[in-house]
Amino acid sequence: MTTSPRKVNLAEKFGLIEDAWNPRVAGDVNQFQVKLVKLRGSFVWHRHEAEDELFLVVAGRLRMRFRDRDEIVGPGEFIIVPHGVEHCPVADSDEVEVVLLEPATTLNTGDAEDPRRQPELERI
């Protein structure tokens, strides 16, 4: 018999994360994953060829930069970046806690070369 699933508390999980720009996998939903990531400072401009990417802000303020404008995303707000669209996530507060919902295949740095690329994600 399948064991019934347990809930996940976001604050508890974010409390376990110290480093920034290193997404942790907190759950699988078919071929999608829930990833938790802390942001500090600026990331790198990139795009994902095939994957759309949802950013839900839990704490802090995210500045999502696009080539034509910026969008500020606060707690209780989300933004979906369609595949192919260049974007650069920036922490607009000291630290931002973000829930990502995206295909499991999504590489954090997309098409960009960056030392923060994380090809293998830990589970949390």
Add this chain to the structure above:
Amino acid sequence: MTTSPRKVNLAEKFGLIEDAWNPRVAGDVNQFQVKLVKLRGSFVWHRHEAEDELFLVVAGRLRMRFRDRDEIVGPGEFIIVPHGVEHCPVADSDEVEVVLLEPATTLNTGDAEDPRRQPELERI
């Protein structure tokens, strides 16, 4: 040129929803959808043959019933119900606001016959 995307404010969107058990589509992430739904009272026991289903609670308290136990899910918590697992969502407070993340093909009532079945979802 693609227009850069706008954010979605969850509280604002939930303020537009009056009826319970009628999910609205708030965004598309590849073949997945973000759906916003208010719960009141008890739903119906059902399962989804192929689709996993993530319930993220924004307000109120969700009691997710399984055949072996219940799990209480509060604000800032989520639970993923794997495909094939029987479940019955129940509002454990007067009203619960839930963000669903699931394949777009997911039917709210799964394999159950219920008048609250919503084969066509509105967008919000």
